[in-house]
Amino acid sequence: MNEPASIGSYASKDVIFLLKDISHAVLEQDTRYREQQMQQGKHYSEMLPIEYKPSEAYMDLFHMSLNKSAKKLATAVGVVSEKVIKNKGKDVVLVSLARAGTPIGILIKRYILQKYAVDLPHYSISIIRGKGMDENALHYILRNHPSKKIQFVDGWTGKGAITKVLTESCNTFEKNYGIALDNDLAVLADPGYCVKTFGTREDFLIPSACLNATVSGLISRTVHRYDLIGDEDFHGVKYYKELRDEDVSNLFVDRISDEFSGAMMEIEKQIQHQLDYKVSWLGWKDIEKVQQQFRIESIHYIKPGIGETTRVLLRRMPWKVLVKKESDPALEHILLLAKEKNVPIEVFPSMHYKCCGLIQSLRGDQ
Incomplete structure (x- = not known):
């Protein structure tokens, strides 16, 4: 029987990873090679980016943005947590999508524990574009918590691709096993207007977007390769113990958790002022506009919002960055x-997002 591996730098009381430890496998490739392979059709979940020790500049960016936005983040956590309680009650399992969703799931769990004295179970599982959600992990959760509702959690929405994968995965799961899952996704920030359970719809930098494994419990992106992952296995990850000295995973969640008490009034105010919960896919309309105007062959080359643009600049092969207004602090x-x-940098005022990162085509067609 598949059991959770003891991996990652978070305490087990914060999260249980339903992921297979494949730390022995050599899967890392440099950015240019990965980009070429993916653009030629190789699936991104079959290889990993190299996990570099974060440079001083990136660590400075992380600390600066964390200090600047800790209270705003705590408020967004409180707002989304209150919506989870209102929609699902207290008999719920938090299921965060590894890896960007994991710290947010921990924060929601901590907020609900502090405010309502209810300790919700929290698992982190894999979801992969083009392959779907890890069904073995879902079966594990349903076996262990048969009467509880599931609340999926992620960090933020970009164009809403993962929201769509989640919906497809839940539909497939019901078709295959006759079990209906609520595909509602709770996120800290929803600038794409593609979920109804969110902390804010403001497009702002969530500091965990600045770093990779060192803010996500020292785990890699999730991996699904048939020579490593059997039919009964959870999807895989590597555990980067060698980056322990650079790890700020717990510092991040502790810093924001410390702000909860002081943010209570602002959380109440935000909940009362947030009247529009409609899912309008405003962001997706922006993407279609960008794709048409810049003649971009694949929608996957377009990464909208501050978080996604930051990641393009840190991890991918950027072609250009579109900004709504260059003077925006x-x-x-x-x-x-x-x-x-x-x-x-190109100014592109006719979009809802504050910025958008465009990935270079390595086939010379841009």
């Missing part, structure tokens, strides 16, 4: 990173 780090990497 929220884009300070985006402009800095783009300048550092010689990535051109």
Whole structure:
């Protein structure tokens, strides 16, 4: 029987990873090679980016944005947690989507424990675009918590691709096993207007977007390769113990948890002022506009919002960055990173997001 592996730098009281430890496998490739392989059709979940020790500049960016936005983040956690309680009650299992969803799931769990004295179970599982959710992990949760409702959790929405994968996965799961799952996704920030359970719809930098494994419990992105993952296995991850000295995973969740008490009044105010919960897919309309205007062959080359643009500049092969308004103070780090990497900036005012990162086509068709 599949059992959770003892991996990651979070305490087990915060999260249980339903993931297979494949730390022995050599899967890392440099950015250019990965980009070429993916653009030629290789699936992104079959290889991993190299997990570098974060540079001083990236650590400074992380600490600066955390200090600047800790209270705002705590408020967004409180708002989304209150919505989870209102929609699902207290008999719920939090299921975060590894890896960006994991710290947010921990924060929701901690907020509900502090405010309602209810200790919700929290698991982190894999979801992969083009392959779906880890069904073995879902079966494990349903076996162990047969009477509880599931609440899926992620960090933020970009264009809403994972929201769509989650919906498809839940539909497939019901078709295959006759078990209906609520595909509602709770996120800290929903600038794409593609979920109804969110902390805010403001497009702002969530500091955990600045780093990789070192803010996600020292685990890699999730992996699904048939020579490593059997039919009965959970999807795989690597555990980067060698980055322990750079790990800020617990610092991040502790810093925001410390702000909960002081944010209670603001949380109440935000809940009363948030009247529009409609899912309008505003962001997706922006993406279609960008794709058409810049003649971009694949929608996967377009990464909207501050969090996704930051990740393009840190981890991918950026072609250019579109900004709604260059003078926006929220884009300070985006402009800095783009300048550092010689990535051109273009003002594109007719979009809802504050910025959008475009990935280079390595086939010469851009």
